Amino acid sequence: MRKKSIQDIDVHGKRLLIRVDYNVPLDSSGAISDDTRIRATLPTIRYLLERNARIILCSHLGRPGGKAVDSLRLAPVAERLSELLDKPVAALRDCVGPEVEAAVSGMRNGDVVLLENLRFHKGEKANDPGFARDLARLADVYVNDAFGVSHRVQASVVGVPNYLPAVAGLLLQRELDLFADLLEHPERPFAAVIGGAKVSDKLAVLENVITKVDLLIIGGGMASTFITSEGFRVGASRVEADQLDSVRQIEKKAESLPVTLLLPRDVVVADLLEAGAKTRTVPITAIPEGCRIADIGPETVHDFSEALSRCRTAIWNGPMGIFEIPEFATGTRQVAEAIASIRGTTAVGGGSTIEAVERFGFADRISHISTGGGAVLELLAGKPLPGVEALQDAMPELMEKRA
Ligand code: 3PG
Ligand code: MG
Numbered sequence: 001m002r003k004k005s006i007q008d009i010d011v012h013g014k015r016l017l018i019r020v021d022y023n024v025p026l027d028s029s030g031a032i033s034d035d036t037r038i039r040a041t042l043p044t045i046r047y048l049l050e051r052n053a054r055i056i057l058c059s060h061l062g063r064p065g066g067k068a069v070d071s072l073r074l075a076p077v078a079e080r081l082s083e084l085l086d087k088p089v090a091a092l093r094d095c096v097g098p099e100v101e102a103a104v105s106g107m108r109n110g111d112v113v114l115l116e117n118l119r120f121h122k123g124e125k126a127n128d129p130g131f132a133r134d135l136a137r138l139a140d141v142y143v144n145d146a147f148g149v150s151h152r153v154q155a156s157v158v159g160v161p162n163y164l165p166a167v168a169g170l171l172l173q174r175e176l177d178l179f180a181d182l183l184e185h186p187e188r189p190f191a192a193v194i195g196g197a198k199v200s201d202k203l204a205v206l207e208n209v210i211t212k213v214d215l216l217i218i219g220g221g222m223a224s225t226f227i228t229s230e231g232f233r234v235g236a237s238r239v240e241a242d243q244l245d246s247v248r249q250i251e252k253k254a255e256s257l258p259v260t261l262l263l264p265r266d267v268v269v270a271d272l273l274e275a276g277a278k279t280r281t282v283p284i285t286a287i288p289e290g291c292r293i294a295d296i297g298p299e300t301v302h303d304f305s306e307a308l309s310r311c312r313t314a315i316w317n318g319p320m321g322i323f324e325i326p327e328f329a330t331g332t333r334q335v336a337e338a339i340a341s342i343r344g345t346t347a348v349g350g351g352s353t354i355e356a357v358e359r360f361g362f363a364d365r366i367s368h369i370s371t372g373g374g375a376v377l378e379l380l381a382g383k384p385l386p387g388v389e390a391l392q393d394a395m396p397e398l399m400e401k402r403a
Contacts, residue, residue: 003391005168006044006143011053013109017139018044018169019156021148021371022059022077030071035080037148040371042084044145044169045112052109056138058095058118058156059146066122078114089114095121096134104138124155132159145169147176148372150387161390168391171371176388178347178368179379183212186313187344193304193335195220196318196350199243204381205317206250210259215311217262217304219296219320219331226251226263227284235269235291262307266297268321268328275325295321296331305338312344316353317376323356333360340365349376
């Protein structure tokens with residue numbers, strides 16, 4: 001069921017509490033090293049400014065553990081947002097309480113404030129109803145524009161909608177529409193490229209996407225468990241013994257469905273997973289004792305790239321190797337290039353996958369770089385997002401009007 005959005009309600013003069021995901025990466029000096037998540041909320045904020053709403057933004061930053069941590073204050077984010085909007089954005093020193101209430105009640109139409117880090121209060125993560133009610137007191141309407149946090153059962157995500165009319169922002173709507181479209185109506189052939197460290201993190205994703213795609217490509221650390229299940233030794237690589245049955249099920253399912261499952265044929269191994277390590281490329285049938293798999297090999301890259309070149313849609317989550325270390329980056333870089341070269345729709349989700357796409361310079365050739373990590377995995381696993389479930393359903397007649 002489609003959710004009600006800010007486009008379905010009258011926002012003029014209203015106080016809107018907007019949950020955004022300003023959990024941005026900070027460099028060692030505390031400066032924002034990537035402002036993508038801030039920019040991604042501009043359409044919603046501009047839409048509301050054009051309609052003279054009063055905008056109260058709230059977010060978490062990092063994991064401060066329920067107490068104020070100076071290095072995780074949101075003031076630098078307010079400053080960056082103010083530059084992007086070219087108007088003042090007040091950073092408040094807290095997110096609930098009398099001072100915040102006073103500041104908010106003094107707001108005029110078109111004003112923008114950013115509340116302090118929600119996770120400075122224990123009530124946020126605990127989804128405490130009292131904390132949710134304190135947040136709700138600040139506004140007339142709640143807006144979720146925080147796709148990246150919508151899988152979290154936390155007060156500002158699922159609690160506040162119990163106390164206020166709750167609707168979706170434009171970013172949330174866009175991300176949901178895009179993934180729904182990709183998974184339900186992909187132009188075929190449709191590929192999913194899944195990597196990353198652990199099968200257990202991605203099992204639900206594999207089980208769901210295998211029923212949707214024409215091509216399933218598996219790389220990264222998790223491939224070791226697949227290679228083991230094929231009967232080969234993986235040296236000192238980490239194998240999830242408790243996932244071997246699940247992996248066999250996935251392989252069996254791929255055989256019974258019209259899906260091509262591609263696994264690494266050769267790999268780059270090293271004694272140590274660190275910069276400067278001596279590397280060797282070996283077939284998966286001859287992985288030396290004591291070595292660890294650090295990347296996919298050139299023949300595998302060839303297989304993956306050729307298969308991807310025939311696809312019209314691809315989603316990617318999880319790197320092919322330890323790409324942060326130059327010696328082990330080639331597989332991830334070349335798969336990124338293969339995905340970027342697809343003539344069709346491509347979507348990338350997950351913090352480290354996005355980092356890889358950006359580092360190797362392919363971001364502007366990907367159709368959709370998601371703002372979500374964990375939230376994308378939930379969608380790919382076919383699971384509902386609690387933060388979306390908590391919003392009001394759109395009226396069918398409104399959906400028709402907008403269609
Ligand atoms: C993210 O960066 O993945 C989101 O902001 C959620 O953050 P969390 O994993 O700390 O809940
Ligand atoms: Mg995370």
